[in-house]
Amino acid sequence: MQVAIQGELGSFSHEAAGKVFSEATILPCTLSADVFRALSQKEVDAAVIPIENSLAGSVVEHYDLLLDNDVAIESESLLRIRHNLIVVPGSSLESVQSVYSHPVALAQCRRFFAQHPEVEAIPFYDTAGSVKQLMELRDRSTAAIASARAAECYGGEILAADIEDNAENYTRFFVIRRRDDVLRNPNADKVSLAFTVENRPGTLVAALEVFASQGTNLTKIESRPVQGKPWQYVFYVDYQLSTQIRADIAFDLLRQHCSMVKELGRYQAAERAD
Known part of the structure; x- marks a missing residue:
């Protein structure tokens, strides 16, 4: 079983994939x-992608890619996001002058930076990538913010755990496969879809009334x-499903x-778990 993720090994996507596919080989992708290319070209069997964070909102690029590729959502899961301050083993907080991480992760740890104004927050392309760089450079004046899995993957030391501002920090992930490989789930209770309407009065209201009916x-x-079509939108x-027939x-x-x-x-709605 091979599963693609966006980001480095040790990322939250890697952690989410591991919870679903414990024995899978993970293929990290930069973009x-x-x-989606690896999945469409059958280089992997499935992919795990983040679609929405409870604090930062939707990953809009992934909606566009779901629409443009012949793939389908097989399941969803929720991952509690726990940010950790990670350093080269033996480093102290007093020696840390700068912290690298993804901009979203940095923004979710504002309280830590307010408490340590001498520490500079520096954006990086990936949370786990910041730990990978840290351990390659072995610079004791820098640190990274990432998951515990990232510290484990690259040999970093967690200096401070759970430094995120808000404990209600969850990311929703989709497991996707090539459309022909996804079997209809008889226990599905949730549907994701995309639609466009003509640009005239009442069309969006009429579409939304379908769900109420x-x-x-x-x-x-x-x-x-x-x-390529200014002022036109995909919704x-x-x-939530009441019955499969009503979804049809x-x-x-x-x-x-x-x-x-x-x-x-069509898939089963994920249950929140810490």
Whole structure:
């Protein structure tokens, strides 16, 4: 089993993938587009991608890639995000002058930087990548913010654990496969889909009324601009299923009001776990 992720080994995506595929070989990719390319070209069996953080919001690029590629969502999971200050073993907090990490991670640890104004926060492309760089340079004046798995992967030492500002910090991940490889889940209770409507009064309202008419609970709606078509948008929605038949009916009704409808996946809603 080979699974692609975006980011370095030791990233939160790696941690999420490990919870689903404990024995899989992980293929780290630099870009999200590389993850989808590897999956589409059958270089891997599946991929694990973050789609939404409870504090930072949606990963909008991944919605666009889900729409543009012939893949489907097989399942979702929730990962509690725990940020840790990681150093070269034997370093002390007093010696740390700068901390590297992904900009989102740095923003989620503002309290730590407020308590240590002498420490400079420096953005880096990846949380785990910042630990990898730290351990390659062996610079005791720098530190990184990343997961405990990153410290384990690269031999770093956790100097301070759980330094995130908000404990209610979760990221929702999708497991995706090539569309033909995803079997319909009889226990699915959630649907993700994308649609576009014509740019005239009432079309979006008519589309949304479809969900209400079928007794579904719309849990998320996200809009993204259509590339090359100014002021036109793709709407991405998640909704809870009452029955599989109602989901089929909702899809057929949407096609009457929409110029494009694509179901991105039917799956079981993830349960929150610490």
